[in-house]
Amino acid sequence: MKLRIAILGTRGIPNHYGGFEHISEYVSEGLVKKGHSVSVYNSHNHPYTRDSWNGVEIIHCYDPEYLIGTAGQFAYDFNCIMDARKRKFDVILLMGYTSSSIWGQLYPEKSVIISNMDGLEWKRSKYSKPVQKFLKYAEKLAVKHSHFYISDSRVIKTYLQNTYQIDSRYIPYGADLFSDRERNHDSENRLLKDDYFLLMARMEPENNIETILDGFNQSSSQRNFKVLGDTGNKFGKFITQKFKNDERIEFKGANFDNTAVRSLQNNSHLYFHGHSVGGTNPSLLEAMASEALIAAHDNPFNKSVLSSDAFYFNNAAEVKALVENVQWKDPERTMVKNNVQKIQQQFNWGNIIEEYEEFILKCFNTHHDEKATMDRR
Structure with a gap:
């Protein structure tokens, strides 16, 4: 089964920023090699300006963060989500929730939503108490509006199970051996x-x-x-x-x-x-x-x-x-x-891409089986 998959929530690929951009590079390219159609959303001012990268479609969306600071991240995620609503993706993989989950009610209804739940952002000391409180709320919204979940750490998997009683799939980052x-x-x-x-x-x-x-x-x-x-x-x-x-x-x-x-x-x-x-x-x-x-x-x-x-x-x-x-x-x-x-x-990119594909296919089939069951009732 070949799916149309979109990756949202990053500043874009190739990586010029951090962890989610790093894994998005590997996973998107790996899924393309397995025959899937994969699109990654990039900030419009990302240094990479072409419309494709190693077989991955790049969708450039307006990102006002450079003008208005952190609030621009929320606008950028909104723009990406509204664009994705038009494109009929089978699966949307959301990398993190910090500035996207407040738009959860706008997630495309017919797409399977999988959220990589990030690293307990509300614990970060760089944030003020009001911001930490908001991030905890954003985490709850991500749980509410997603169909399935990924944890990149066993510690986070246990936390999500204990806090929200949800079963997330543990899939870590990877690395290549030193050449x-x-x-x-x-x-x-x-x-x-x-x-x-x-x-x-x-x-x-x-x-x-x-x-x-x-x-x-x-x-x-x-x-x-x-x-x-x-x-x-x-x-x-x-x-x-x-x-x-x-x-x-x-x-x-x-x-x-x-x-x-x-x-x-x-x-x-x-x-x-x-x-x-x-x-x-x-x-x-x-x-x-x-x-x-x-x-x-x-x-x-x-x-x-x-x-x-x-x-x-x-x-x-x-x-x-x-x-x-x-x-x-x-x-x-x-x-x-x-x-x-x-x-x-444990942290081999080939294995991790295999795990992502297997989990995405499982989520897609499970969601559609559940929907078919509901429709028959």
Whole structure:
């Protein structure tokens, strides 16, 4: 069975932003290769301006966020939903709910609605209490107006079961194993191998960037610390100002060259992953696949992925201890090897695309069987 599938809720592909854009790239292209017709909605000011990408139809919708800020996200999602109502998609895959679920009553009636439920957005410390309250409400609307649900973390799956009594399908993000081409990508990084620490994240408080850099700043390490991420926002400017006098800390800006990023991860002495809210984070999987040794913030999301194959920290003092004491010996090499095996077995893109297709087909058939039963009554 070949379906007409639309992916909404992202800024668009190819990825120039984050996690949902990242997975939308892989899933949309993978579903096209399996014979489905797939459309992805892109912001009209996305740098990619063509009408197709690797066989995926690109639908450009007006996005006023650049003019009016966050409120523009709601307008953009509204525009995408209203366009989708005209196109008779069999299935609509919604990536997240933050600014789309308030339009839930407008979702196309004849399409099967599947929502990837995101990472408990209302817990993010960057949001004020009123915004957190709204996001909790948006989560409830997403549950109400969707037919089926995807969780990218077992922690989120359990949360949705306990909170809303809904059974979501666990499908994580994926990553590709580190290739020889990537290994040989950057001779400069290889010359600096083991000579620097690395983190890659959006500049947000809940990513524990300040905690990590505080710990490093207090350390006696002779290594440098490379920070990847756009520092143009308020928190980014605060962080760069706070650590401007530590010449070891290098703010490198955002980098969407996946090959270059993976080379940096592979050659780092220790990769710090500070994310504390959300599901299976793509940058963490990329670091695992890139054979990086990982130090992660101690929380259930990270532990559900890494298990015992990482170092963990809760505060700056623990970061300082890791910076000053971690060495690459046999136990550390075993941790890296075990994480690569996880990518091969659990977080393999081929398997994940298969799971998406199987679940989408199951949802479509279940929904139409239920509708047929209701129609006969």
